[in-house]
Amino acid sequence: MLTINASGELAKNTWRELDPAGAICEGGTAAQVNTGDWRINIPAWIADKCTHCMLCVPTCPDSSIPVKGGKRQDFDFMHCKGCGVCIKVCPLKAMTIAKEDK
Amino acid sequence: MAVKDRLTGNEAVAYAVKQVNPDVFAAFPITPSTDVPMIFSSYLANGEVTSEFVLAESEHSAMSACIGAACSGARTLTATSACGLALMWELLYVASGMRLPIMMPVINRAFSAPLNINCDHSDSMGARDTGWIQLYAENNQEAYDNYFIGMRIGEHKDVLLPVMSCQDGFITSHGLENIDLIEDDKVKKFIGNYSNEVSLINPKHPVSMGPYDIPFYYMEHKYQQVQAVKNAKKVIPGIFKEFGELTGRKYSWFEEYKMEDAERAIIILNSSAGTAKAVVDQLRAKGEKVGLIKIRVYRPFPMEEIAAALSKVKAVAVMDKADSFSNCGGPVYTDVRHACYDLGENRPKIINFIYGLGGRDVQMDNIAHVYEELKKTMAGSGGELYRYLGLRE
Numbered sequence: 001m002l003t004i005n006a007s008g009e010l011a012k013n014t015w016r017e018l019d020p021a022g023a024i025c026e027g028g029t030a031a032q033v034n035t036g037d038w039r040i041n042i043p044a045w046i047a048d049k050c051t052h053c054m055l056c057v058p059t060c061p062d063s064s065i066p067v068k069g070g071k072r073q074d075f076d077f078m079h080c081k082g083c084g085v086c087i088k089v090c091p092l093k094a095m096t097i098a099k100e101d102k
Numbered sequence: 103m104a105v106k107d108r109l110t111g112n113e114a115v116a117y118a119v120k121q122v123n124p125d126v127f128a129a130f131p132i133t134p135s136t137d138v139p140m141i142f143s144s145y146l147a148n149g150e151v152t153s154e155f156v157l158a159e160s161e162h163s164a165m166s167a168c169i170g171a172a173c174s175g176a177r178t179l180t181a182t183s184a185c186g187l188a189l190m191w192e193l194l195y196v197a198s199g200m201r202l203p204i205m206m207p208v209i210n211r212a213f214s215a216p217l218n219i220n221c222d223h224s225d226s227m228g229a230r231d232t233g234w235i236q237l238y239a240e241n242n243q244e245a246y247d248n249y250f251i252g253m254r255i256g257e258h259k260d261v262l263l264p265v266m267s268c269q270d271g272f273i274t275s276h277g278l279e280n281i282d283l284i285e286d287d288k289v290k291k292f293i294g295n296y297s298n299e300v301s302l303i304n305p306k307h308p309v310s311m312g313p314y315d316i317p318f319y320y321m322e323h324k325y326q327q328v329q330a331v332k333n334a335k336k337v338i339p340g341i342f343k344e345f346g347e348l349t350g351r352k353y354s355w356f357e358e359y360k361m362e363d364a365e366r367a368i369i370i371l372n373s374s375a376g377t378a379k380a381v382v383d384q385l386r387a388k389g390e391k392v393g394l395i396k397i398r399v400y401r402p403f404p405m406e407e408i409a410a411a412l413s414k415v416k417a418v419a420v421m422d423k424a425d426s427f428s429n430c431g432g433p434v435y436t437d438v439r440h441a442c443y444d445l446g447e448n449r450p451k452i453i454n455f456i457y458g459l460g461g462r463d464v465q466m467d468n469i470a471h472v473y474e475e476l477k478k479t480m481a482g483s484g485g486e487l488y489r490y491l492g493l494r495e
Contacts, residue, residue, distance in 0.1 A: 014323035015329070020262070021201045022315040022323045023300050027308035 034078050035062075041082040042100035045074050047096035056086035056095070104349070105283040110178045111239075111274035112137035114246035115181070115207045115267070120145045121289040122253065124205075125176035128156035128167035133219050135209035139308055141179055161186040165193035165204075173204035173311050175301035179204060181270055184211035186224045188470055191232075197264045198233030199327060200312050202413040203296075204255035204264040206234075207249065210372065210423075211271040212460040219273040223371065227424040233327055235265040235334055236401040238371040240357075242279040244398070245269040247351060250292055254341045257296045260333040272461070284349060286468020317453035324464075335402045341491040355404035357396040358411060364393030365410065366476040367450075369438055370421040371397050374457070374464050378421075381469040392473050397434070405441040412429070412442055415450045416482040419472045421491075423458045431488040432456055443454055451479045457491035468492050 019025045052072055057065045066073040066078035087095045116138050119127065129139035145151045154171075158164035164180045171178040183280060187208060197204050208226045212218040226236060237252050239245040245267065249485050252265035269275060284292075300309055324328055338355070346352040357375075358384050361367060368378050375396040385392045395411060396402075412418055420439070422432025430436070435454035454471055458464045468491055478484050485489065 010316075010318050013319075013322070015325040018319060018322050018326065020300060020323075020326060021311070022313060022319065023197060023200075024310040024313055025307065029310075090388065 031079075035080045036076075036080055037081040039077075039080065039100055041084065042077075042091075042096050043075060043080065043082060043084065043095050043097045044089060045072075046094045046096065048090050051092060051094075053091070055089045055091065059085050059089050061085065104285065107281055107283055108278055109242060109246075109281050109364060110137070110276050110278050111242040111245045112209065112268050112276065113141060114242045115249055115269075116141035116145070118246050118249040118289075119179060120151055121284070121286055122177065122250075122293060122390070123151045123316040124179055126156065126168065126171035126178045128158050128164045128178070129178070129180045129182070130158045130161045130164045130186060132183050134160070134211060134221075134275045135181045135183040135186070135207065138207055138209070145417045154336045161189040163194065165190040165197065168204045169193060169200065169202060170202050172197070172298075173301070174303045175198070175296075175298040177257075177296050178202075181207040181209070183209045184213055184219075184225045185230060188213065191229075194229055194232040194234060194264075196312070199324075201262040201327070201330065202264055203253070203262055203298075204224070205249065205253055205256065206264065206266050207245075208266045209271045209275045210268055214462075218460040219271075221273050221373075222459045222461070223268075223423040223424075224425075224459075226266055226268045227422075229266065229374075229425070230401055230433055233263065233331070234401060235261075235263050236399070237265065237267050238394060238398055238400055239267070239274065240373055240375045242274055242277070243281050243351075244267075245274060246281060246283070247345065247349070247353070248398075250289060251341055251345055251353070253293050254344075255338055257293075258333070258337050258341075260337060261263055261330050262298070263327075263330050263334060266379065268372065269408065273373040282349070288348055295492055300447075331402050332484045334406075338399060338402075350369065353398060355397070355407050356411070357394075357398065359394040359396065359483070361393035361395065361411060361415075363391055364414075365391040365416045366418075366473055366480060367393045367395060367415045368419050368421055368472060369395045369397065369408075369434065371400065371423070371434065374421065374423070374469075377464060377466055378469045382464050383475065384466070385470070385473055390473070392476075400434070403437050403441070407439070408438060408441045409445055412438075412450050413445050413448045417476040417484075418442075418450045418452045418456050419476055419479075420452060422454060422456050423470070425456050425459070429488075435488070436482050451482075451484060453479055453484060453486075454488045455491040456489070462492060
């Protein structure tokens with residue numbers, strides 16, 4: 001059972017409604033949780049410089065660089081933690097990183 | 103017909119485990135519980151069971167292996183004593199918090215220091231608040247029977263909690279007694295099949311077990327665990343009844359021995375109950391109104407039932423084979439005294455004796471002394487509430 005409602009807030013389930021012992025009884029639920037707000041630094045993608053070589057995609061520890069039709073897309077900022085690993089591996093300097101204003 | 107045999111307490115438990123043929127048995131040897139996995143390993147070598155037997159490198163690992171196995175929906179057990187139980191401590195809470203009905207024969211033994219391998223209840227009494235169901239056994243027969251009863255309690259769909267099935271180290275674990283064994287087919291029927299809806303190896307229903315729980319939900323999940331214990335309180339009488347119909351052995355929260363008109367009573371657990379019953383018989387023969395209560399189910403604690411059983415008694419001595427070092431008595435004493443608070447005017451006077459620590463022999467004279475002291479308690483000149491039995495002063 002998910003404990004996050006449509007607006008991204010924690011659902012106020014009673015003890016009767018929650019899954020036993022805090023088990024999460026379905027798969028892939030992390031995708032629905034906004035962990036992007038942990039970020040301190042935020043990366044930026046410079047599409048003009050990018051050749052879609054895909055070196056950055058598998059290095060992302062949070063799978064936050066989506067790929068569509070063989071082309072990388074802009075960051076998934078709901079899950080990107082701003083670690084900057086992708087920037088280190090990019091041979092074309094097609095990404096930058098800076099402190100995020102909140 | 104039931105099979106008559108003579109077995110030690112450990113042999114009896116190992117035989118019960120063989121009859122269950124569990125999915126996983128993970129253990130690390132420790133005196134005096136070592137016999138249980140050792141005898142079981144012979145059953146395994148002889149092809150009499152089909153279990154996965156995990157020789158862990160420590161008790162911490164043994165309980166961890168049990169938790170992993172139980173998460174997959176396997177019928178799982180380990181056995182331990184004293185320091186072995188202590189090394190499992192962190193995982194005891196994980197097992198109960200994750201609602202895994204792991205079985206664990208605990209062969210009661212004293213803690214160090216001073217170093218001691220003999221019987222007292224320090225180990226399981228220390229673990230009384232870890233969320234496990236706790237059953238206690240006077241003799242080998244009860245140790246054997248409690249194993250099956252414990253499984254049924256723990257695996258009940260409204261409970262799903264781990265269970266310690268305790269008996270006295272060496273005294274019953276290594277003592278040979280006659281025993282009635284239940285036929286294999288009856289055991290199979292009584293324990294039935296176990297399947298947990300939440301299982302890590304069910305590809306149709308993926309699940310994450312034991313994830314981090316934020317403060318917003320943790321209390322609700324702990325209350326679910328409390329509710330499981332409350333549910334255990336509801337289902338246990340039915341399981342005892344069913345077991346009684348199967349074997350003719352009628353069990354309850356506790357055994358009341360000659361309590362009908364008793365003015366003075368002792369409350370005790372495990373093997374010393376046998377000694378105390380012999381004393382009750384002797385005193386009854388002299389016309390003294392004495393009785394005994396032997397607690398079988400200590401967690402959940404049968405609070406209302408204990409209070410009702412003591413409501414007509416004038417003086418009670420609670421016998422603790424472990425101290426809690428609270429300076430106000432042992433663990434059973436605290437619970438029993440608490441249970442009696444609401445009796446008001448019917449509340450008996452209740453004293454506490456710590457006895458038999460580190461394997462100190464408790465003989466009939468010692469128990470007779472307790473009943474003698476209860477006369478003074480009854481008369482209102484009782485002395486200290488919390489005392490040591492047989493201590494050299």
